[in-house]
Amino acid sequence: MSPVVCPQGHTSQATDYCDVCGAPLDAAAPAPVATPAASAPSTCAHCGAPAAAGALFCENCGYDFTTGSLPVPAPPPATPATPPATPSSTPTPAVAAPSPGPAQSAPTPVVPAPAGLDTPPPAGPDQWVAEIWVDPDWYAVQKPEDPIPSPGPPALVPLRERSVLVGRPSVSRNIHPKVDCGADSGVSRRQCQLNTDGQRWWVEDLDSSNGTYVSRVGDPIPTQPIPPGQRRELQDGDRLYVGAWTRIVIRKALPDEV
Structure with missing residues (x-):
């Protein structure tokens, strides 16, 4: 006999009263016949792997054929923290550095000194003096107003530098010719x-107040100064006239003068 459904919705084998609630079943309808569930797909819809008939999950990727969802992946295991390295209680013996061999003496480069006022002139055949x-x-x-001093013996100044200043000293202006x-x-x-190149000498007026005059040996006293800022080459024995009474002879030194 087919089961029937009572008015309360219960399935009952008896036909007069419900087996569950006891309700009369005179007008009860027969229970619906259960429809077998659809068979599982033959391939996985996610990864395409073959699936057995009636399987609930894909054996390859775990896809749920019933709900159509993938399994939740398990969280990765926590990586244990690496403890800091403990220094060894035994000290590591120091390795002695190899003793250097005998030093090779490299040639020291010669750096030429910059040419300046105190640089000696290049070696020449003669030494010069200023008299x-x-x-x-x-x-x-x-015809100056100051009286002329007594003309004593001339003073000699060896010309040992490449460039020599002629003038009067001034401590406040740091001028030391x-x-x-x-006293002129x-x-x-x-x-x-x-100035000299080691063999020849030149004179240049530095825009002085009274000018610088040049004459050759035996010439009369000059009346025109040389132009300021222009070098005039000097011959052995040439005279320079400056100031009120000063005469300077530029000449080669005698053997006993240098």
């Missing part, structure tokens, strides 16, 4: 400059 003297004839031409013209107030602090 400073009080010249009464030059004093008579200039190699050729010092002493007509000479500028920076009167003129003497």
Whole structure:
């Protein structure tokens, strides 16, 4: 006999009263016949692997054929923290560095010194001097107000530098000429400059107040100064006239003068 459904929805084998609630079953309808569930697919819809008939999950990827969802992946196991390395209680013996062999003495490069005022001139066949003297004839031409000092023996200044300043010293202005013209107030602090290449000499007026005059041996006292800023080459024995009474002879030194 087919089971029936009572008015309360219960399935009952009895046909007069419900087996569950006891309700009368005079007008009860027969229970619906259960429809077998659809068979599982033959392949996995996620990974495409073959699936056995009636299987609930894919054996390859775990796909749920009933719900159509993938399994939740398990969280990865926590990686244990690596403990810090404990220094060894036994000290590591130091390795002695190999003793250096005998040092090879490398040649020291020669760096040329920059040319300056105190640089000695290149070696030449002759040494030169500046002979400073009080010249009464030059004093008579200039006619200064200061009295002329007594003309004593000339002073000799060896010319050992490449560039030599002629003038009068000044401590406050830090001027210290190699050729010092002493008490001649007509000479500028920076009167003129003497320069050499080791064999020849030149003179250049430094825009002095009274000018620098040049003459050859035996010539009369000059009346025109050399132009400031222009070098004039000197011959052995040439005279420079500066200030009120100063005459400077630029000449080669005698054997006993240097």
